[in-house]
Amino acid sequence: MAYKSDIEIAREAQKKPIQEIGAKIGIDGEALLPYGHDKAKVSQDFINSVQSKKNGKLILVTAINPTPAGEGKTTTTVGLGDGLNRIGKNAMVCIREASLGPNFGMKGGAAGGGMAQVVPMEEMNLHFTGDFHAITSAHSLLSAMIDNHIYWGNELEIDVRRVQWRRVVDMNDRALRQITCSLGGVANGFPREAGFDITVASEVMAILCLAKDLEDLQKRLGDMIVAYRRDRSPVYCRDIKADGAMTVLLKDAMQPNLVQTLENNPAFVHGGPFANIAHGCNSVIATTTALKLADYVVTEAGFGADLGAEKFLNIKCRKAGLSPDAVVLVATVRAMKMNGGVAKADLGDENVDAVKKGCPNLGRHIENLKSFGVPVVVAINHFVTDTDAEVQAVKDYVTEHGSEAIVSRHWELGSEGSADLAMRVAEIADSGKSQFSPIYPDDMSLFEKIETIAKRIYRADEVLADKKIRDQLKLWEEQGYGNLPVCMAKTQYSFSTDPNLRGAPTGHSVPVREVRLSAGAGFVVVVCGEIMTMPGLPRHPAAESIMLNADGQIEGLF
Template identity: 55%
Template sequence: MLTDIEIASQCRMRPIKEVAAQLGIDESEYEPYGHYKAKLTQPLFDRLRGRPDGKLVLVTAVNPTPAGEGKTTTTVGLGQAMQKLGENCVIALREPSLGPVFGVKGGAAGGGYAQVVPMEDINLHFTGDMHAITAANNLICACLDNHLQQGNQLGIDPRRVVFKRAMDMNDRALRQIVVGMGGPLSGIPRQDGFLISVASEIMAILCLADDLHDLKQRVGNILLGYTFGRQPVYVRDLHISGAVTALLKDAIKPNLVQTLEGTPAILHGGPFANIAHGCNSVRATRLALKLGDYCFTEAGFGSDLGAEKFLDIKCRQAGLAPSAIVVVATVRALKYNGGVKKDALQQEDLAALQRGLPNLVAHVQNMQQYGVPVVVALNHFYADTGAEIAAVGACLDELGVPWAVSDVFARGGDGGTDVCRLILEACRQPSHFSPIYSEQLPIEEKIAAIAQKIYGADGVDYSAAAQKQIAQIAALGYGKTPVCIAKTQYSLSDDPAKLGRPTGFRLQVKEVRLSAGAGFVVALAGDIMTMPGLPKVPAAESIDIDDEGNITGLF
């Protein structure tokens, strides 16, 4: 089979004006970025405000292997399949981060015959949203350090600055740094560090903001640190909320592209689900719901991460309610959760598969707790055997959960029609969506609700530092906000070695951060890092470009 980039290069893309016209978007309501990309503008939002919403379908997954399980590929393929069935469907996805593209996992444009295009643009610089987010984040840092240098009228304690710099690349050397070295003219020395841009609060704010006004208000509410008198200092105190928002004036506009089969796709925002809230922007999802009878969107990693945050943070803040949830499972992920090493996943192993099936059961039951109909899509890989597929099916039949094999990677939309028929049936059933915790609960009780109801933990243990941080956040008046837990994606627990459906463990919360602008509290569990590192042999070593500008090795 051809590589992803070879398949994408053979696609005859429609001019973006044709994709927009298919959705009834006037030329005055979008800004072209070349021939095949466009920014959707505020007049389109204003015109569609009173139009009824379509059905919202969330695509999530089991705990993945390190290479990922094709959740975005499945989302894209199912959107194409809905089009095959004659349904008006719009896909809403996140934008890729350069860190995974040049690291180990790859991009986020789908794969095989279920991709969004232009694939090279989307996986690299796209329309510049990631760069704008990075620049906005670092403008705050530059102004903060300049304030310290120029007399520090606010009395900011350099030891209690909590806002970090950002870069959209996996660079472990920047996790902990010292700035201001080089003498009096180079600033005030202090400890600092970098986040990957997709984990920054600016990214979260962009993805949760209603409009430019809301964006500027949220930017102003970002907590920078504390004074020597232990009083909070926010971005608004530096009088730069407008300047930071100005850098994001184009980034807040969702991006319109298409799939290999011409299905409209809106890509916007890109927070990681293991270290951030893991969903595309509220603005993109709302537009997709207005423009399509069905909106298919995905949330990062397994249901314990992206889906939980989609349902408990994004839906709560935006007033959204899904009509159906699709859990993507793969035979290889279940064998991995049954103890098979990554390099042996292509071999049939029914015993390991049986050991891993409780992981799938946990994710299905997780989603059922929210009162939404659930469908399972078994994403087909070439090494899957009939006996392995039958074993997964028998498990799901016993649970009474509708399921079908998805073969969109190899067959495009034609490979997803069986799953889509189940989704259509699920969307005809009543949905009684409700978050699993009340945001009025104390922070510790909200964390405990997620840990026990979603992860299966016996309880939660807090470091001394985390306990002090929770008390401080509550004292600032932010105790009644949702919680975003950052933890490993490879396990339902906070320990990546605990595979399957672990029991008899307690969630270890080491740090708690306030994202006041985003409107949630971040709890860091286990050994999670907010700046990833590159593998021993990064994907960057296989990527090349010829004299004519043709890229190879991107996948």
Template identity: 55%
Template sequence: MNDIEIAQQTEMEPIVDVAQKVGLTEDDLELYGKYKAKVSLPLKKKTQTKGKMILVTAINPTPAGEGKSTVTIGLADAMSAIGKKTMVALREPSLGPVMGVKGGATGGGYSQVVPMEDINLHFTGDMHALTAANNTLAALIDNHIYQGNELGIDQRRVIWKRVLDINDRALRHTVIGLGGPTQGVPREDGFDITVASEMMAVLCLATDLNDLKKRIGQIVIGYNFDREPVTVDQLGVTDAITLLLKDAIKPNLVQTLEHTPALVHGGPFANIAHGCNSIIATRTSMELADYTLTEAGFGADLGAEKFLDIVCSRLGKTPDAIVIVATVRALKMNGGVAKDNLNEENVEAVQKGYVNLQRHIRNMKRYGVPVVVAVNKFATDTDAELNQVIDLCKADNADAYISDGWAKGSKGVIDLAHAVVDACDQESDFKPLYQPEDSIEQKIETLVTKFYGGSKVEYSPKAKRQIKQFAKLGWDKMPVCMAKTQYSFSDNAKLLGAPTDFTVHIREFVPKLGAQFIVALTGNVLTMPGLPKVPAANGMHVDENGKISGLY
């Protein structure tokens, strides 16, 4: 059976019953039907001391698949099965990958969150609310310029883009305001995908509604004719934008196939944004459960680094353990095997491709947190290949365990669950990769040379000008959110394995003062992806009763 068939055959528990497992009552919930709800904030019950937190990350993704969400969900179910009060906190899927090529974000096989169709599609409307809030601000900016431009906004230097929650390459660069004097002021514009927007970032980094409002007010929408930054507060619409997100800020409660409570909330991409679910969801989970599993998008060079260097200081908590997900198939691809040949046993390629996992292990250990490797098992993996990964990890003083949650649910992840619980009890001494007082160049060069394995950084003339400007404005003390390809440690997607002596090219910076970080755009990374030649949408169907098929 495929994922959607497994999900559809599962008998879900009413979400009210799932909530009771972590002490929530119906008064704590805002129901969206029988099987999903938003959690009302603040929590009415007195909560316990914050529980332990496990961050799940992965090697660099390949077309062979890694299954990070599948492992996260299976591990949460396994920890529940061994008697640990556990919750999982995940990101919400975007329609871009759902309709494109990557697929949804609800796990797979017998390690899923449900109702998977709802979560992968409109869910509770958070993506639509974020899109509306973002585009309402865009409309208000252009209206202000049209209606006299009291703030003196330079229409050539508006940096706030419109967004859409689908991959649409045709909208990357646009011209608006055409058609005559009553149609607005013509200017260049463009669209990002919703999950790459600063509106998504501020929702995920806000600690409550007041903090969300403060962050929205600080957003820089562009510059005036004196080249001074203009904010949402100056535009006078902070409250109007915030009220559009008053419900979206509340975390969504659903369940796994084995009825472990799951909070699914917020969904920034990790290659062009910070890649982690909301602080509110993670904090809520830690207040309700003894163990919280959360994941960061793409490989550990992107999502995990951003979680550890951007999110943790705002969260007020560092991980008690880090789990790195790898697969035999992906290691073979990193070892030079073509995708069509991945089903053939090749222990030598596993050993060759291990360098990618090895660097991620080293990088995660740099933070001073216990690390466990989860080898996500595929049906075509052989014992010789799996044992090779375990032995290679052991040689690097990293404990590694097979995770077979896709085929067996919690029963296939029990050994990993015990290992993660043990890791959480070990001592840790968390150290961030860089300090706030480091300059923008120092932060980026630390990432490139000490984390990615590169040798140097090149800045475009525009990026060099921006560094000087941001330092004058005091923005250089914020962390850097690297926007780069997810497929490689470098900014070249074709450099697999563990490349060295490469140069990372910074073409432009985007200040995100609401999110409180600076985005560095590297190489040719795009903030609005495109759809593939044959999108996943082509294989989707719905029958006369509304039953969906072809959604993975």
């Protein structure tokens, strides 16, 4: 049977005017700032007006370590949201916005897939409402003001060798990773080394996603450390006097974007920090607002549960005062087989032994999530090639680990295929069994926090960090940053820092290459192994196949 592509399905969607979608969750037309007919921002005045309402139930969707076989975390998030509405619940979805870089590179979009998508798919995966452009512009304004300050006499005595603030662009462009700027003589400033990250790796992005309002946003922007003096004292964004203008550029971007699923259910799509270098969750303001408007809010966290869920639970929930009522852990039979050693080309063949061999990765994630005190349900995201015996092998394994696995066919059937999953998730969320608690306290030392994650989540034997790194952490503690959570930056493909080490490895070490203070966002980034903050394009990027057809429609997005 031939299936339609995601973009073909999205193009055939019977969308409703965005005012109708808003009305379903109590947002009147005057509180919506429309961007066309099918997307709108929600006004800050309206957000302020609902703060006294009771919170709904919060459901986190996470996944096993990603494999080339695909897991379908966003698709499951959207499908579960539709499923909850199908069984009569008032539910909405909160997901991140897509970055242009991966769209034109290799990863593709971030709007779900099959019959479980958020629309308008094309706009969401391209310019959308301009949030990422605003973040890029605000970040670039600060970059320009730093070099301008140095040019006009450097009153703050910035050491040009210690400018921490890199530039950003929302595209995969490896040629910009390391650059030399201000060349061309006296008129162009003082030459120095610099570089570019992708926009989603910007601290401005992380701040937008953690700030609770515009006042908090400006304070956090002002707190960002942009450079150091020769005596190693920090220079802040507020010293450059850029925080006010940056807030102006981000004023509209702070407001959550309302769109709809294929089944006309409401969805907030807002923010998109990297799940490696930042915390990988949609914005706090979108999640907290959704909890005031819906009885059930389904959200996701980037990459596998060892990265996305750990940061959602230890960083976002801690900072925003959130407490999840249930966690859905997404897995596929195909991914189990790949973890069990099967090549991608052979995933269509039944191989129950390989499924069983690959299940320990799933088991490790179940144990880790339970350690936060939250109930866990495994969603088996169904593929048409899955056999009954393979599915049963996963179910049996999950049962042995004190949880339950439910097959969901949302990709193929939409909410009809996710109704069983929705029913069980709602029961668990309503049961009040969640006893959520982060796995480390605020007052633990920074290095102990790193060790806690490395040993309890990654199951490493030790953390390897030289004296320079340990001294840097102690200095930040002395400067008042010791109560911050740590944001681990490592490969998403393994519990270890080796992307090729699949399954559930033990006995490994976690080498810390460097630590970075994101004082505005409010966490310490711990870089383990090789992490790219500016991806490159593959040999044949997706952009080669993206074009307008004869009818003026976009082709090639996926």
